[in-house]
Amino acid sequence: MTLSTKIAHNTIIQIASKIIATILGLFTIAIMTRYLGKSGFGDYTTILVYLTFFATVADLGLTLVTVQLISKPGADQERIIGSLFGFRFVTAFLFLGGAILLSLFLPYSNIIKAGIALTAFSFLFVNFNQILVGIFQKNLKMGKVAIAETVSRLFLFLAVLFVYFLDLGLTGILVATVLSNFISFLFHYIFSRKFVKAKINFDIRLWKKIIVQSWPIAVTIFFNLIYLRTDTIILSLVKSSEEVGIYGAAYRVVDVLVTVPFMFAGIILPVLTRSWAEKNNKFFKNVLQKSFDIMIIMAIPILAGTYFTADEIINIIAGSEFHESAFVLKILMLASTFIFMGTMFSHAIIAIEKQKEIIKAYIFVAVTSLVAYIIIIPKFSYTGAAWITVYSELAIGFATFFLVYKYTKFIPSLKVFFKVIMATTLMSLALHYFNAYNLNLYLSITFSVFIYFVSLYVFGGITKKEILNILNKK
Numbered sequence: 019m020t021l022s023t024k025i026a027h028n029t030i031i032q033i034a035s036k037i038i039a040t041i042l043g044l045f046t047i048a049i050m051t052r053y054l055g056k057s058g059f060g061d062y063t064t065i066l067v068y069l070t071f072f073a074t075v076a077d078l079g080l081t082l083v084t085v086q087l088i089s090k091p092g093a094d095q096e097r098i099i100g101s102l103f104g105f106r107f108v109t110a111f112l113f114l115g116g117a118i119l120l121s122l123f124l125p126y127s128n129i130i131k132a133g134i135a136l137t138a139f140s141f142l143f144v145n146f147n148q149i150l151v152g153i154f155q156k157n158l159k160m161g162k163v164a165i166a167e168t169v170s171r172l173f174l175f176l177a178v179l180f181v182y183f184l185d186l187g188l189t190g191i192l193v194a195t196v197l198s199n200f201i202s203f204l205f206h207y208i209f210s211r212k213f214v215k216a217k218i219n220f221d222i223r224l225w226k227k228i229i230v231q232s233w234p235i236a237v238t239i240f241f242n243l244i245y246l247r248t249d250t251i252i253l254s255l256v257k258s259s260e261e262v263g264i265y266g267a268a269y270r271v272v273d274v275l276v277t278v279p280f281m282f283a284g285i286i287l288p289v290l291t292r293s294w295a296e297k298n299n300k301f302f303k304n305v306l307q308k309s310f311d312i313m314i315i316m317a318i319p320i321l322a323g324t325y326f327t328a329d330e331i332i333n334i335i336a337g338s339e340f341h342e343s344a345f346v347l348k349i350l351m352l353a354s355t356f357i358f359m360g361t362m363f364s365h366a367i368i369a370i371e372k373q374k375e376i377i378k379a380y381i382f383v384a385v386t387s388l389v390a391y392i393i394i395i396p397k398f399s400y401t402g403a404a405w406i407t408v409y410s411e412l413a414i415g416f417a418t419f420f421l422v423y424k425y426t427k428f429i430p431s432l433k434v435f436f437k438v439i440m441a442t443t444l445m446s447l448a449l450h451y452f453n454a455y456n457l458n459l460y461l462s463i464t465f466s467v468f469i470y471f472v473s474l475y476v477f478g479g480i481t482k483k484e485i486l487n488i489l490n491k492k
Contacts, residue, residue: 035164036281040274042171044335046178047270050191051263051336053182059336060259061188063266064126065133066195067250069117073141074243075236076106076113077148095153095214101221102149105228108220110145114138125255133192140196143203150206151284153213166205174198234373241380245387245410249403252391257399265400267336268346272354275320279313279361286362290369302369303428309362311434315479317358318435319442319470323463324351326449330459342400349404353411360415363422370425379417383410437479445470 051059121134147166154163177194184190250269254262286309293302324331328344328351336343367376387410394402422428445466452462474480 035161035168036278039164039167039171042168042175043274044271046171046175047267048335048337049175049178049182051267051340054188054191054263056260056263056339057258058188058263059266060254060261060263061127061130061133062191063250063262063269064130064254064259065137065192067247067266068121068134068254069114069137069141071243071247071251072113072117073110073145074247075240076109076145077236077239096217097219097221097224099149099153099214100217100219101224102228103146103218104220105225106145106149107218110142114141129188133188136189137192137195140192140199143196143199147199147203147206150203150210153210159213162209163206166202166209169205170198170202173201234377235368237377238373238380241377241384242414244384245414246407248388249391249395249407252395253400253403256396261399264340264342265346265403267332267340268343268350268400268404271331271335271347272350275354276357278316279358282309282312283361283365287365287369290366294370299426303426306362306366306422306426306428307430310359310430313358313362314435314438315474317355318438319445319467320358321351321355322442322446323449323466324348326446326453327459327462334459346400346404349401349408353404353408356408356411356415360411360418363415363418366422366426366428367418370422372421372425375421375424376418379414379421383413383417386413434479437474437477440477441470441473441479444473 050062054062115138118135118138121131124131126134151163174194177197178191181187181190181194186193250262250265253265286305289305290302293299293305325348328347329341332340332344332347364376367373387406390406390409391403394406448469449462449466452465457465471480
């Protein structure tokens with residue numbers, strides 16, 4: 019099996035599992051929003067976003083560094099993974115413990131403070147998972163990750179149903195979240211034993227090397243978090259739980275979607291890293307171009323489709339109580355599109371080891387976004403927060419593209435982009451027609467997706483050769 023076929027198979031497996039996990043996730047959100055209401059779901063969103071901020075800082079870039087370290091020739095995988103586990107345990111304890119302590123001094127309700135203390139355990143398992151994912155990325159066995167995610171999402175769905183029927187409240191939802199992430203970690207760990215039988219160790223010497231390699235990514239992640247997550251945190255501090263719930267419902271839909279580009283980029287990163295290290299620039303640029311094309315093929319029609327169906331999507335996912343979230347979703351989908359387009363460039367920067375060079379851009383976007391959040395959110399609430407998110411993702415997308423061009427001279431061809439625009443236009447016309455005649459949402463989406471891909475094939479955006487290669491039938 020060729021490398022391209024392995025990548026294609028890994029991608030197909032992940033997309034299939036992601037579809038299943040997404041459906042389960044959306045059903046879970048549907049139950050949560052209807053059960054908790056805007057205020058309760060706002061509290062749930064506040065707890066998760068607050069802890070996500072600290073847990074992501076605690077990551078210190080180790081997810082991406084793991085792939086780099088174990089992908090190098092002659093790497094001692096067991097020693098590296100064991101040391102990363104030890105390092106991650108210490109950082110998670112410090113940052114998550116600090117998050118719990120800090121929350122006591124913030125103007126949150128007692129239920130939010132208690133929820134933060136309880137749910138911190140959930141993020142400890144998430145942090146351990148991120149190291150194990152690097153093993154599967156390196157070995158192009160992301161199907162194992164897909165299984166673990168699907169099982170944990172299924173458990174969470176069933177557990178939330180259990181909480182709903184027994185009326186166990188927000189605390190029951192949070193306990194279900196912790197147990198779901200524990201199950202995910204358990205499956206990741208069991209599957210990883212086939213490749214690496216590492217034991218946790220505290221190798222200070224290796225930790226120093228890890229810090230040297232990871233600190234630029236860690237700084238980047240920190241400033242990335244400022245413009246990505248402080249919107250919800252500031253919203254939770256200056257506005258009501260209901261407004262946080264409205265914003266959170268729209269954001270959860272976007273969060274589900276943007277896992278796709280990061281999933282795909284995670285698969286491609288080892289290939290980009292290896293080809294750049296071997297000075298195979300032609301292959302590097304070819305992989306980056308194909309990856310960019312795939313992101314475009316997915317992002318543009320999703321943006322257009324959401325514009326026509328946002329009201330129905332929110333009504334199905336969150337319920338009529340969250341109808342204000344539809345407008346927020348339309349805005350956030352612009353940010354999602356820029357994430358799709360920019361993800362491959364941000365990972366390419368890691369592959370060519372120029373992480374330090376992008377720090378200035380992240381600092382600029384983080385500072386300008388934070389100032390904008392502080393000024394605009396008190397006046398314009400979740401609408402202002404959404405538009406600032408669009409600005410920040412667009413700015414970072416341009417910055418990462420220019421840096422990749424500076425060191426690789428790569429300029430993406432827009433040949434596929436224009437064909438995608440044509441196919442998306444036909445799809446949008448069909449959606450407009452379907453809306454005019456009040457066609458069922460599921461039928462509208464099914465017919466629109468069919469029209470899009472047939473049009474894309476006719477315009478040459480995808481070819482028979484590429485389809486056969488993916489299916490491994492050539």
